[in-house]
Structure formats: structure tokens, C-alpha cells
Amino acid sequence: MRKQDVVLTGDQELAGTLALPDNRAATGPVPAVLIASGSGPIDRNSNHRRMQFDVARQLATTLAAAGFASLRYDKRGVGASPGDWRAAGLYDNLDDLAAARDTLAARPEVDPARLVVAGHSEGALLAAALAARGAPPAGLVLLSCSATPGEQLLRWQARQLAPTLPAPVRGVLRLLRTDLETRVAANHTKIRATTTDIARIDGARLNARWTREFLDHDPRTDLARVTVPVLALTGEKDLQVDPADLDVIAATVPAPVTVHRVPDLTHTLRRQPGPASLRAYREELRRPVDPAVLETVAGWCSALVRPVA
Numbered sequence: 001m002r003k004q005d006v007v008l009t010g011d012q013e014l015a016g017t018l019a020l021p022d023n024r025a026a027t028g029p030v031p032a033v034l035i036a037s038g039s040g041p042i043d044r045n046s047n048h049r050r051m052q053f054d055v056a057r058q059l060a061t062t063l064a065a066a067g068f069a070s071l072r073y074d075k076r077g078v079g080a081s082p083g084d085w086r087a088a089g090l091y092d093n094l095d096d097l098a099a100a101r102d103t104l105a106a107r108p109e110v111d112p113a114r115l116v117v118a119g120h121s122e123g124a125l126l127a128a129a130l131a132a133r134g135a136p137p138a139g140l141v142l143l144s145c146s147a148t149p150g151e152q153l154l155r156w157q158a159r160q161l162a163p164t165l166p167a168p169v170r171g172v173l174r175l176l177r178t179d180l181e182t183r184v185a186a187n188h189t190k191i192r193a194t195t196t197d198i199a200r201i202d203g204a205r206l207n208a209r210w211t212r213e214f215l216d217h218d219p220r221t222d223l224a225r226v227t228v229p230v231l232a233l234t235g236e237k238d239l240q241v242d243p244a245d246l247d248v249i250a251a252t253v254p255a256p257v258t259v260h261r262v263p264d265l266t267h268t269l270r271r272q273p274g275p276a277s278l279r280a281y282r283e284e285l286r287r288p289v290d291p292a293v294l295e296t297v298a299g300w301c302s303a304l305v306r307p308v309a
Contacts, residue, residue, distance in 0.1 A: 010099025015080035016073030031114035036123030147248035235265025
């Protein structure tokens with residue numbers, strides 16, 4: 001795999017990595033995949049300073065071996081990109097993904113007619129929204145993609161996560177005579193009352209505009225406007241996206257949808273034995289992304305756009 005640092009064209013300067021396959025039998029442009037990572041201060045490799053998901057980097061490596069170029073980038077205020085990630089709204093992130101799409105499509109090494117957009121978590125929501133905007137890509141890869149309105153999703157997450165909290169935290173909630181979902185809903189009310197990009201809620205500085213936009217975002221509106229083939233993959237042990245949303249995606253997208261509900265897979269795209277728990281994330285992240293997930297994505301993209309070997 002050959003790598004090259006690039007700067008995304010658009011209103012917001014962002015830094016990224018263009019990855020290219022080492023060998024090509026033909027001299028013409030190759031198919032490409034634009035990779036969008038999850039929410040928060042995530043760099044081009046899908047890494048947070050406290051949690052190394054590494055999804056984008058490992059996906060780029062697998063795609064290069066399959067004959068694809070790829071582009072991944074640092075979000076605002078992360079890595080080599082200037083700005084403040086807390087001040088960026090959900091739709092600012094969508095604009096950045098559109099700029100990344102334009103940057104990748106303009107590369108002479110890339111065939112823009114064979115450009116796939118792949119996203120994980122928030123990145124999957126943005127990929128669907130980008131396709132719904134017009135000028136659709138050749139296909140979409142939606143990894144751990146929600147099909148639930150944002151506010152409902154966050155309350156669903158609270159119900160899944162509450163039993164996995166450490167015993168002392170559960171004890172405090174019992175003493176306060178509240179549960180996690182109630183606490184989350186109360187914070188939503190506080191955030192909805194804000195008008196600034198960044199707000200302090202319960203002592204923490206939050207990306208308030210992103211949260212307000214996310215609470216009101218209904219992915220089904222975008223999914224209903226997707227006119228290209230879709231690969232949707234979610235783990236059965238995902239605590240941040242309801243695996244049942246795969247059925248909603250399949251029923252909502254009017255184009256062909258290939259669905260993979262992967263046993264034991266969590267939101268990290270690694271497998272976890274036993275009951276699903278956030279506390280296992282740190283151990284999971286010491287391992288690579290599940291090879292079957294990477295192979296599924298590369299195989300589906302190859303079947304879709306037939307890259308040059």
C-alpha cells in the first residue's frame with residue numbers, strides 16, 4: 001500500500017491520507033472508498049486519544065490489498081486538522097464528508113464513477129445523508145448504522161448500558177432514585193435549551209450544537225432517498241446501535257441492500273464472548289478489527305465495482 005498526505009478541499013481545511021494499492025495490472029484509475037469514522041474527536045485512523053478503534057486504518061489496508069484506493073481524514077480539531085471538534089455540528093461533519101468525497105473524486109488515480117462511501121457509527125449516518133443529498137456514490141457501506149431518530153437512540157443506549165455499569169455507579173443511581181435513561185432524558189432537556197455551539201452540562205463541556213442536531217436527526221429520511229446498493233453490517237452485541245435497525249434499513253432503502261448481522265460482534269467491530277458490556281472495550285481494542293468484517297466489506301466492494309487486480 002502506498003500512502004500520501006492530502007488536504008481536503010472545502011470551507012474547512014482538513015488533513016487526510018490517500019492510500020493506493022501497490023500493484024495494478026492496468027494503468028487506468030482505480031476504484032476508491034471514502035471512509036468516514038465515528039463521533040467525537042476521532043482522527044483519520046478512527047482513533048480517540050483514550051480508545052484506539054483503528055477501524056479506518058485497518059479498512060484502508062484491506063481495501064488496498066483488494067485493489068482499491070481510499071481516503072480517510074482527521075476530523076476538525078483532531079490530529080493535523082485545525083479547528084475545534086466541540087464547535088462542529090452534525091451537518092458540519094456532513095459538509096466535511098462531502099468535501100472529502102470531492103477531493104477523492106478529483107484525484108487522477110481514482111475513477112469517480114466507482115467511488116464507494118463507507119462509514120462506521122456516525123460515519124455511517126453521514127454516508128447515508130451524503131448519498132441522499134444527490135450525486136450518489138456507486139454504493140454505501142454502513143457499519144453499525146442506526147435507523148432510529150437520535151433522541152430515541154440515546155435513550156435506547158441508556159437502557160442497554162445501565163446493567164453494564166460498575167456496581168458503585170449503579171449504587172449511586174439507586175441512592176438518587178433515578179435510572180440512567182431518566183438522567184439522559186433530563187440532560188437532553190438541558191441541551192435543547194442551549195443556543196451555543198458548546199455548553200457546560202453537569203460540569204462537562206459538550207458539543208451542544210452537534211447534540212441538538214443529532215437528537216432531531218432521523219436517519220430513515222436519508223435512507224429512503226438512497227438509490228445505490230448498500231451493505232449494512234451490525235454486530236449482535238452492539239450496545240450503541242440496535243441490531244434490529246438492520247431490518248429497518250433493508251425495508252427503507254429502495255435500492256438493493258445486503259445485510260450482515262454478525263454474532264458476538266460489538267460496536268468496536270470486534271467479537272466479545274459472554275454478555276455484552278462496555279467494560280470489555282479496552283480488552284477488545286487490543287485485538288484487530290474482526291477479519292471477517294474487513295473481508296466482507298472488501299468482497300462486497302469488489303463485487304460491486306470490479307476493481308482491477
